Amino acid sequence: MxxxxxxxxxxxxxxxxxxxxxxxxxxxxxxxxxxxxxxxxxxxxxxxxxxxxxxxxxxxxxxxxxxxxxxxxxxxxxxxVGMIFQDHRLLPDRSVFDNVALPLVVTGLGHKEVGRRVRAALDQVGLLKRERAVPVALSGGEQQRVGIARAVVGRPxxxxxxxxxxxxxxxxxxxxxxxxxxxxxxxxxxxxxxxxxxxxxxxxxxxxxxxxxxxxxxxxxx
Amino acid sequence: MLKPHSRRRRLPKLAEQFQIWLMQHVQNALATLGRLFDTPVPTGMTVAVIGISLAFPAALYVLADNLRTMAGSWDQTAAISLFLRYDITDAAATPLAEQLRKWPEIARVDIISRDSALNEFRALGGFEEALEQLKNNPLPIVVAIYPHAAFAAPAQLETLQNKLLRLQEADFARMDTVWLQRFQAILDLIQTGVVLLGGLLGMGVLLIVGNTIRLEILNRRIEIEIMELVGATSAFIRRPFLYAGAWYGLLGGLTAWLLVTLALILLQGSVSRLASLYRSEFPLAGLGISETLIVLSGSIALGLIGSWIAVERHLHGTEPN
Incomplete structure (x- = not known):
C-alpha cells in the first residue's frame, strides 16, 4: 500500500x-x-x-x-490519504459538522450523503452529540477526535x-x-x-x- | 465501522457528473453571494466604487446619444436662411424661389411668408402684447435654402452664401450648418471620451476587484490550506473567488445603471422645460435594453477578470514544489 x-x-x-x-x-x-x-x-x-x-x-x-x-x-x-495533525488544523469559525464534512464537500457529494457520512464518522469518534459545537468549545482530546473524524470521513x-x-x-x-x-x-x-x-x-x-x-x-x- | 474504499471509487455516469457539477456551481454562486451580504458595509463600499466608476462612462454615453438624437432632428433645418429686403412682397418672392430652385447647388427652397413668420412668432408666447402695438408686420420674408448633399461642405456653403447675397432682393444670409458641424465634432470628441474614460475606469474596476479578492484570499489562507489538504481541486478552491468577482461586477453594474437612470429622471424635468422654450419635446433616452446588457455583461466580465488575476497571482496552492 x-x-x-x-x-x-x-x-x-x-x-x-x-x-x-x-x-x-x-x-x-x-x-x-x-x-x-x-x-x-x-x-x-x-x-x-x-x-x-x-x-x-x-x-x-x-x-x-x-x-x-x-x-x-x-x-x-x-x-x-487521510491526514491527522498534532494541532488538529480545524477551521475555528465552522462547526464540528462542517469541519468533518469538508473532505466530502470538496468532492461534490450531495447534501444527504454528506450528512449521513459525517454523522457516521462522528459516531465512530464518539462526538455525535457535539456536531453543532465550534472547535474552541471542545477539549483538546475532543478536537483531536474531530480531526480524526475529518480524516476518515472520506473512507481513505x-x-x-x-x-x-x-x-x-x-x-x-x-x-x-x-x-x-x-x-x-x-x-x-x-x-x-x-x-x-x-x-x-x-x-x-x-x-x-x-x-x-x-x-x-x-x-x-x- | 466504515470500510475504506479498496480501490478507485466507482466513476459516476456522465449525466450524474454533470448534475453534480451544476449543483456545485449553483451552491457555490449562492453561498458566495451570501458571504458578500454577511459583510454588507465593505461589500457595499466595493460595489459603490465599481458602480460610480462605471456610471461615468455610461452617463457620458447617454449624453452623447441624446445629443446625437437632438442633432438628428436639426438636420431638417435650412442650411442657409436668406432674409429678403423688407420691401420685397410675397408676390415678388415666389419667382425668386422658382429661380433659386434651378440653381445646381440647391435641393429645396421654402418660402416663409411674413404672415406665417408672424404667426410662428406669436405662438412662441410672451410677444402677443408687443405685437399688438405694431401697426405693420415687422418681419421680412425668409427663404430657407437646403443645399444638395454634394454642396454641403463649409467652403461650398460659404460660396453659395456669397452668391445669394449678390441677389438684389437679398438683405442678409445666415448660415445654419457651421455650428451643426462643430456640434458633430464635439459629439465625436465626447464619444472618444466615452471610450477613453471607459477604458481607464474599467482598469480601475479591475484593480478594485482584484485587490478586494486578494484581501479575501489572504483572510482565508488557513481555510484554503486545509481544503487543499483534504483534496480540494484548485478549480474548487478558485470557484468561490471567481464567483465573488462576478457578483461584485454584476452588483456594480446594476448600481451604475441605477445611478444613470436616477440622474436621467432628475434631469428630465429641466430638459423638458428647456425643450418647451424651443417649442419642442425632448424625452431623454436612458440606457436601452441592449446598452444595459452591455453595461452588465461588461461589468461582470471586469469583475471576473479582476478576480481571476488575483486568484492567479495569490493562489499558487500549497506546493509540492
Whole structure:
C-alpha cells in the first residue's frame, strides 16, 4: 500500500532531511514512526500525502507512483490519504459538522450523503452529540477526535497521523490509539508518527525508527 | 465501522457528473453571494466604487446619444436662411424661389411668408402684447435654402452664401450648418471620451476587484490550506473567488445603471422645460435594453477578470514544489 524505494529529501536551507529510505507497508498494516525531533518523521509523512515531492527515489501509494503523478491529480491522491495533525488544523469559525464534512464537500457529494457520512464518522469518534459545537468549545482530546473524524470521513485507504497525541495526557492518548486500532481492523493502512515510546511499546505494532534522516530500525510487531 | 474504499471509487455516469457539477456551481454562486451580504458595509463600499466608476462612462454615453438624437432632428433645418429686403412682397418672392430652385447647388427652397413668420412668432408666447402695438408686420420674408448633399461642405456653403447675397432682393444670409458641424465634432470628441474614460475606469474596476479578492484570499489562507489538504481541486478552491468577482461586477453594474437612470429622471424635468422654450419635446433616452446588457455583461466580465488575476497571482496552492 505504501512503498518507499531509495527516497532522498533535501532542503536547500536545511540540507538532507531524509537519506535513502526504503520500506513497504501492506494493506491494512498499522505502524509507528518514531525518532527524535528533526529526525524526519514529519517530512516522511508529508511525502506520502504529497505535500512535498522527494528529491530522489520512488514512492508508490495505493498503486500511484507519486513521482510521476501530475499536479492536477494531487487532490485525488489526497482524498485517498487521510491526514491527522498534532494541532488538529480545524477551521475555528465552522462547526464540528462542517469541519468533518469538508473532505466530502470538496468532492461534490450531495447534501444527504454528506450528512449521513459525517454523522457516521462522528459516531465512530464518539462526538455525535457535539456536531453543532465550534472547535474552541471542545477539549483538546475532543478536537483531536474531530480531526480524526475529518480524516476518515472520506473512507481513505491510508491514514497518516503526525504526533496525534502530542498535547494529550496518557489516558486520552490511549483512547486515540485504540481508535486507530479500530480503523486498522477494517483494512485501513495506518502510519503514525509519535515520540510516545511507552505507548508504542505497549501496543506491539511494527515500528520504524528514524535517526538523522535515516531508517535506523524497523521492528516487526507481533 | 466504515470500510475504506479498496480501490478507485466507482466513476459516476456522465449525466450524474454533470448534475453534480451544476449543483456545485449553483451552491457555490449562492453561498458566495451570501458571504458578500454577511459583510454588507465593505461589500457595499466595493460595489459603490465599481458602480460610480462605471456610471461615468455610461452617463457620458447617454449624453452623447441624446445629443446625437437632438442633432438628428436639426438636420431638417435650412442650411442657409436668406432674409429678403423688407420691401420685397410675397408676390415678388415666389419667382425668386422658382429661380433659386434651378440653381445646381440647391435641393429645396421654402418660402416663409411674413404672415406665417408672424404667426410662428406669436405662438412662441410672451410677444402677443408687443405685437399688438405694431401697426405693420415687422418681419421680412425668409427663404430657407437646403443645399444638395454634394454642396454641403463649409467652403461650398460659404460660396453659395456669397452668391445669394449678390441677389438684389437679398438683405442678409445666415448660415445654419457651421455650428451643426462643430456640434458633430464635439459629439465625436465626447464619444472618444466615452471610450477613453471607459477604458481607464474599467482598469480601475479591475484593480478594485482584484485587490478586494486578494484581501479575501489572504483572510482565508488557513481555510484554503486545509481544503487543499483534504483534496480540494484548485478549480474548487478558485470557484468561490471567481464567483465573488462576478457578483461584485454584476452588483456594480446594476448600481451604475441605477445611478444613470436616477440622474436621467432628475434631469428630465429641466430638459423638458428647456425643450418647451424651443417649442419642442425632448424625452431623454436612458440606457436601452441592449446598452444595459452591455453595461452588465461588461461589468461582470471586469469583475471576473479582476478576480481571476488575483486568484492567479495569490493562489499558487500549497506546493509540492
Amino acid at each position: 505504501i512503498q518507499f524505494e531509495h527516497v532522498f529529501k533535501r532542503y536547500p536551507e536545511r540540507g538532507e532531511a531524509l537519506t535513502n529510505i526504503s520500506f513497504e507497508m501492506k494493506v491494512g498494516e498499522m505502524a509507528f514512526l518514531t525518532g527524535p525531533s528533526g529526525a524526519g518523521k514529519s517530512t516522511l509523512l508529508r511525502l506520502i500525502g504529497l505535500l512535498e515531492r522527494p528529491t530522489r527515489g520512488d514512492i508508490v501509494v495505493n498503486g500511484r507512483n507519486l513521482a510521476t503523478l501530475p499536479r492536477d491529480r494531487i487532490p485525488y491522491h489526497r482524498r485517498d 485507504p491510508v491514514l497518516l497521523a503526525d504526533e496525534p497525541t502530542g498535547n494529550l495526557d496518557p489516558e486520552l492518548s490511549k483512547e486515540i490509539f485504540q481508535l486507530f486500532e479500530r480503523f486498522q481492523y477494517v483494512g485501513v493502512t495506518l502510519l503514525i508518527a509519535t515520540h510516545d515510546l511507552a505507548l508504542v511499546r505497549s501496543m506491539h505494532y511494527r515500528t520504524f525508527s528514524l535517526g538523522e534522516g535515516r531508517l535506523v530500525n524497523d521492528t516487526r510487531g507481533w
